[in-house]
């Protein structure tokens with residue numbers, strides 16, 4: 001234990017740098033995944049024919065082993081290569097399923113009678129989405145983003161294998177040197193990060209839940 | 216002049232005829248009560264008026280214009296709609312619920328706020344309720360909010376689908392009385408669906424009776440009271 005803290009203290013500059021890299025990978029990829037996933041989730045509530053293919057593809061993406069995914073991306077032009085860009089693309093791909101699925105579920109779970117009332121008030125489809133469906137679906141959507149973020153923190157450790165940095169750097173070093181202290185220097189901050197993000201987003205989820213708030 | 220009229224209107228769900236052919240008109244400023252058993256087509260008839268449903272044949276006229284010629288969104292914003300129980304938006308407080316149609320119509324916030332205040336007063340809802348969510352209200356208060364919301368943009372026509380159905384007899388009687396005074400004062404044209412005969416004679420200027428999608432009787436309240444039609448006299452037993 002003390003040994004571990006001494007090691008962390010001695011390498012604190014590196015720990016900090018890789019932590020920041022890690023947050024960057026997870027943060028950027030989650031934001032991109034939300035930017036792509038939420039509209040996709042909305043679209044498949046409007047176009048039933050796209051639902052199967054979109055959810056199917058997102059599902060298949062999720063089953064690709066992460067190391068293999070990073071490997072596939074290396075030779076690709078523009079989106080691939082060695083480094084953070086490939087890592088972010090891979091992380092976005094993994095984050096899509098929970099975000100798309102929860103957006104879709106959250107919206108379709110809105111009470112049909114409430115949607116009916118919205119139509120009866122003379123709301124356009126966009127107004128129904130903005131004023132009724134999205135606010136009611138928010139807690140479910142945030143829950144999906146939470147899952148995506150926690151998964152992302154874990155998968156981002158593997159991004160070190162293709163030179164994207166992050167806390168995985170310690171883990172790969174530690175594994176190759178059979179040095180558990182180094183492994184822990186990557187694993188423990190990553191685990192803490194997952195816990196903190198999970199807790200934080202849980203708070204956001206509760207704050208945005210209309211049942212708990214008067215707006 | 217009729218504010219709403221059905222001209223040989225029929226409606227089917229997937230080829231199964233559920234209404235009509237129905238011809239019926241509601242003079243401006245009057246209240247027509249639609250009576251009929253469950254499944255007789257009352258809700259269907261109402262929803263043909265605000266273009267939630269489209270007739271299979273015939274035409275519904277609203278304010279002198281065919282419903283199919285109206286822009287559905289514009290039509291719905293000029294026709295107040297009240298639904299039993301579920302109509303309020305669960306995530307919006309009382310104030311936002313009442314102000315929703317003015318908001319859709321692009322009223323300035325100050326004007327909407329003023330209108331909401333006036334309606335809270337009109338429906339005898341305490342100011343302190345303005346920031347509550349629907350699930351934090353009693354059933355009677357929710358229905359009052361429903362009435363206020365339907366009146367918010369001052370539509371000339373109101374469609375009411377059993378709005379007081381879930382209330383206890385006391386609250387129900389109180390709301391019926393207030394509702395009658397309110398629509399008379401504001402000169403609204405009202406289509407009011409109920410299967411409660413007492414409510415019908417209490418609120419209606421005219422009564423129409425639907426039976427399995429067909430119009431069994433239609434006339435003024437006096438005609439309803441005096442009709443010798445067996446179906447109508449049977450209903451009067453409930454008075």
Ligand SMILES: Nc1ncnc2c1ncn2[C@@H]1O[C@H](COP(=O)(O)OP(=O)(O)OP(=O)(O)O)[C@@H](O)[C@H]1O
Pocket residue numbers: 228233251252253254255256257258259260410
């Ligand atoms: N979405 C639908 N699809 C198919 N049939 C429907 C649909 N909605 C209603 N119906 C049928 O149309 C008929 C008329 O229904 P409607 O809702 O107008 O009855 P109602 O008079 O309002 O009854 P209630 O008093 O129970 O509300 C019924 O036989 C019903 O089963």
Ligand SMILES: [Mg+2]
Pocket residue numbers: 257258259376
């Ligand atoms: Mg009905």
